[in-house]
Structure formats: structure tokens, C-alpha cells
Amino acid sequence: MATTVPNQNPPTALAPRDNRFPRFWAGQSVSQFGDRITELALPLLAVTTLDATPAQVATLTALIWAPNLLAILLGSWVDQQRRKRRLMVLADLIRAAALLTLPIGYALGTVPLAQLYAVALVTGAAGVLFNCAYPSFFARLVEPADYVRANSRLSTSRSASYVAGPALGGALIQALTAPVAVVADALSFLVSAVLIGRIPLDEPQPATGGDDASFVGRARDGLAFTLRHPVLRAALGCATTVNFFTFIAQGLLVLFAGRTLGLSAGAIGLALGLGSTGALLGALLAPRISRALGMGRTIVLGAVLFPAPLALAAVAGGPAWARAATLCAAEFLMGAGVMLFDIPLNSLQTSVIPDEVRSRVSGAFATVNYGIRPLGALTGGLLADLVGLRPTLVLAAFGGVLAALWLLPSPIPRVRSLDPVAEADADAKAAPERDRVADPAPAAR
Template sequence: MVASECASLSGSAVSTVALPTLAVLELHASTTQIATLAFLGQLPNAVVALPAGALSDRHAKRPQMITADLTAAAALSTIPAAAFAGVLGIGQLYAVAVILGITKIVHGAAAISYLPVLVEPHLLQGANSRLGAASSVADSAGSNAGAALVGAVGTARSLLADVLSYLISALLVWRIRTPEPVAAPAEGRRSLVRDIWEGLRYVAGQPMIRTVIGALSTLSFGLAIMNTYWAYHLFVGLHVSPTAFGVIMGIGGAGSLAGALLAPRIASRIGLGPTIIIGFAVSPLAQVPLLLAGPGLRWQIALAGTLAVQLFWATASGASQRPLRQILCEPRMQAASTTVTAGARPLAAAAAGALVLCLGVRSTLAIGAALQIVPVILLLFSPVRALRDMPVPPSRTAVPRAREGAA
């Protein structure tokens, strides 16, 4: 599973460099088109996550991951084909962004629920840390490879690397032979709507999960506002080249790798809750250089350094809160948390488009950075602050109302 996630993420990192470059520098997308592209790419988070989580709870997860990978590969392959034929337009990027968003949600919902099938609960934090470390290496390598490929073969054709990565990911998932628990017979299952509702109710009623999800959703909204125009600001406002953009992303990936490797040690030394809180607190501070930056190599080095620090703590925090959700939540509950966390991102992209028209790009980025202070306050006045060790899984204590009848 680690190899599969690495293959997928390394290719996606190529797309992270190639797609903004394609939209901004080759298709000359306007600020409104950039916001639309971001909105459509994030829309599946609000629409697909809940059904995907409920379906992941009911059906085998491995076929879902394989299908999602193959669909993503097919969608991405249309971009270099259209570019070769000379018919590539922003409308096709819109369609591919929607499909990639859907496949990412389906794959992610199955993957986050599949790991506990492969790993015992007390090993989840270590497994997530190792998975995060391997993924960070793949992400960093993919970003640098993306920059090199854009320069060597062109933006559109560089996406073929991502197509290949999805195919490799599907093959590696297909080779996993660990049996999954047998799903309940169809006649004994509850309705899909009821599963979704119970997932939402559980998230709202579990204090620890409710706080973490509230903080994640606020942080996600602020970051989504910034990410809508982050690449645009670097390319147009700061005159960063595609190669330099890839190097910045690669250095950030190196910080993410260090955070993943050190996450268990950090959490054991200062506690699980403080690790999560520090990860949130670093994010708004890391945006300050971006808001002050101008063109030039010195600012590019500063941006790369602060991105590395931000992703170091973000990954360490994620390696702590991800197993927390895996222990406390079933798949449909994880999907509910994903929907609450990421469902506002399309609204954030739309808000970013409106803010840019009124205030400009830099002021919009500043608003997105300011919003990231809110989750830090939420966490400081919550049970998460006192959390030192991973909690006991609910199945070993009392069964929450959302799990009644699950047997």
C-alpha cells in the first residue's frame, strides 16, 4: 500500500507543477478562470465524500482504489492528446479537474479505511508516519521531476508521468492480497442515507473529533483561498519560472519528509495534542514571507524555506491526527469528517475569485492567511490541548450511538 500511495503521489506532484503552468503560462487563464478551475477541482469534496465513505464502509476497498486510479489515468491522458492535436482549452482542464477530484476522494476514502485492515490499532501512528515519510519523498521527487519534465518535454506531455503513476498505483493495489472483512449481506444493511446521517451525527457528538474537524475545516478554508492564487501569484506577481516553482515545491517536500520521519518522536516527547496544535500554529506564520515577497532569488529561497517549515509541522501534525481519526471513526464517519473539512473548499475558491476582483491577489492571500489563526484558538480551548497519548478505540470501551447495531 505504501508503494501504491508513493506512486500515485509522485505523479500527482508532477501535475501540481504542470497544471498551474499550463493554465497560467500556456492557456493564459484569467483570474476568474483560475478561480473556476480551483472551484471545480474542489467541488467533489462537498458532493462525493459522504457517499464515498458510506460505500467504502459497505464494499471492498481495494477495487474502489483500483477503479479510481484507472479513471484518473484515463482522464489525465486526454490533456497531452488534446495538446498534440492543437485543441486543448480551459474547458477541458475544468472537466479533468472534476474527474481527478472525484477519483481522489474515492481513492482516499478507501485508503484511509484500508490501512486499519492491514495494521493493528496500536501500530497505526507508526504506520501513518512511515506512510507519510514515503509519500513525502515521492511528493518531493515528483515536484522536482515535474519541473524538469516541463522544461524538457513541455507542460502537457509532462502529465504522461502522472498517467503512468496512476497505472503503477493500480497495479500495486491489485497485488495486495490481505483479505478484507466480509461486508454485511445486502438485506441486513441500513440505508446509505442513514449511514451518512449517522456519520455526521457521530462527528458532531464526539468532542475530540468535533474539535479536530472544526479546526481542520477552518484551516482548509483559509488554505483553499490562498491555494487558489498561490501558483498564479508566484508565476505572474513574483515572476517565478516553472523550474524554480518545482524546486520550491521540492524543498517543501523535503520538509514534509522530515516531519513524517520525526512525527512519532515529537509526539512522544511533547504529546499528541501539542504536536497537532503546533502544526496548526505554524501555518499562518509561514504565510508572512509570501505576503511580503517580491521578485528575486532571495525571496524564492525564503519562500522555499518557510514552505519546508510549514510542511514539516503540517506533516507531523497530520501523522498525529490521522490515526486519531482512524481509531475513533468508521469509514462513513471518516467520510463525514472529510466532507466537513474539505466541503467548504469550493466555497473558498469562489470567495477567492470574488475577493480578487475587489481587493487584488495579495490582499486575498492575506485574508486566507488571517483565517488560519482561528483553528489555533479553537484547539487551545479544547480537549486536544491535554491529549498526550493515542486514545483507546471505542470498541474497547463504550459503543457510541452511531455504532449501535454495527455487529
């Protein structure tokens, strides 16, 4: 039987066609393009300039995601702050300042590995702050019926950045050096801060109710809600598993392309950029595929298609053009998969989380889901040193595909859409059960 999802979001949200959403969309688009440059520049700087080992490159990736281990506490704090928009602006400014220390250090004659680690940690922490404030901001900006469409637009921009960003980043790095190239990302965060800061948005005073309103109690409440909710629990298990295994490979892919496949920075950027057209195509088609297959089945499809192509990258060989083409094909399929997974899943999660616990649930989700990423990256570095890069990529592909097993017994595969008319009818029939399963009862706090 098809399942619809109850709407628990504020009726005062704004549709994407409101002129405030395009402003936010523009800021995020600019920021995404800058991120692609830094994602290529940091590991290449470590590999080419500092002669970093696989374990050191993996540590760099791990430090970017390590602050997510504290997201559950930060989300609890963010939930009690009224001005989520200001927190997002602050996060952008912190990231810009941290990145600008790299060209400054380069101008002074040195960029030690310790500085790369510090930049990774600070930008990661600011990213956690931004992401904890983002869900409430998004839910106030976009109507529930438009979640998939709005997420598709944001993901389309992100996908487009993966198409042009790596090629642009590779060219900038070759022309200007990696430390100077990250200036583009710093400037993109400043643009994002200006655009978000100019968005007028009604942000009501957060609720302070609950039997346990302490800082730790609110954090525990967010985790309890996540684990008790059948949709969020399955989504968390699947996303955490797939992130662990894909991040075994994430920090090593550039290293693999450069050292094992022998590709230049420009060739790596071009291969990853062309391959990222898969993400662009996936983002554009995700709403249509979700309508055709149903949201839930699209999520399951994406959960499999996202990690599996890592095995294709692992077998790359032959002449340089063939190695680059195989890397490109793997990136294409992975990009399409991650969009088919992320866009409907993000929309579904936004629909089932009440606004009053949105940031703390987001923090709890990030602590587990994103917190596993540094562990995956460190595991990848250890495995690469022990068994080599190719076997490590194959293991990552196989383990990542198994993540879909979390979804199959859950309600997610039966979810067809977020249609508000169907939701109203489903709400009337399912209210008693939903109240029992979904509400963050005082006993769970």
C-alpha cells in the same frame, strides 16, 4: 491529565512490517510523485497557454475538490461494499484515463479550458472514491499500535515527493510542455493500481445492521457520529477552518509566484521542491515530537505552523534569488506544520472510529472538511481580483491560525499517545462515558 484513546479497531489488522504494507507504501509513493507534477502542470497550463485569470485558476482548483461535497453519500455506499481494495484500484484507473486525455488533446492541437475543468472534476471524483475506501483498507492492513509509524512512513514518502516532485515537474514542463508532463502522473496511478491490486487482504462482509439501513440513513449516521464525538468534532472544526483559509491561497500560489514574483516554471519548481524538505523533516520527526510533547499538543502546534507562513510568502520581494528564497522558506515551514498536524491527527481519528462506520464517517468528514476547499479556492479568486494577491495571502494566514481555537477546549490537547497498555486501563474506567458519547445510537440515525 493525560488522555489515552480507546482502541475500537479489529484485532486482525496487520503490522507495517508485514510484506503487504511495503507494497501499499510503494504504490502510494509512486502516485504521490506523479501528483506533484500534475499539481504544477495544470495551473501553469492554464496560466501560460490559456492566459487564465485568477478566478479561472481558482475555479480549476475548486473543481478538483468539489466532488467531496458528495463524499458523505459515497462513503455511505462504500461502507456497504466488501471489496474496498477493488474500489481503490478502480479510482486509480479512472484518474489515469482522465489525465491521459490531456496529451491526447495536445497532440490533436488543442487543450481548451473546458477540458482542464473536466479533468479536474473527474480526477477529483475518483479521488473521493479512493479516500472513502482507504480508511477501512488501512485499518485492516496496520495494527493500531503502529498507526503513527505507518502514517509517518506514508507521509514521509508524500513529503519526499514534495521535495523532488516540483523540481522534476518544472523541468519536465519546460522540456516537454505541461500536457505531456502529466503522462508521468497517469503512469503513476497505473503503478499504484497494480500494486494495490496484488495485496491479499481479508475484507469481511460489512455489517448491515441499524434501525435505519437506507442509503441516506447511513450517510446521516456517519455525520451524526462525527458531530457527537468530542475528538472528531473538534478535529473537523479545526481542519475545515484551516482548509478554507489555506485554500484561499492554494490555487493562487503558483500564479503569485509566476506573475507577481516573476519566477520561471523551473525556479518555482525548485523553490517549492527545496521548501518541501520541511514536510519531509516534519514527517520523519512527527513520531518523536508526538512522544515528547504528546500527540494532542503536536496537533495544536501543527495547526498553527501550517497556515502562518503564508504571510511570509506574501511579503517576498527584492532580487529574484530573494523572492525564490522567501517562497522556499514559507513552503518549508508550511510543510513541517502540515505533517505535525496530519500524522498524529490521522492516527488519532483512526483509533476512535469503529470499523463498521469507518467509510461513512470518512465520507461525512470529507464532505465538510474537503467540501470547504472549493469554497475557499473560489473565495481566493474573488479576493485576488478585488484586493490583489499579496493581501489575500495575508488574510489566508491570519484566518488559518485561528483554526487552532477549535482544539483548545476539546480532549485533543490532553491526548498523550495510543499506547495499548494504557488504553486498556483507560477503557475500563471510561467505558460508560465513552458508550454514551461515542456510540452511534439509533436515535441519532
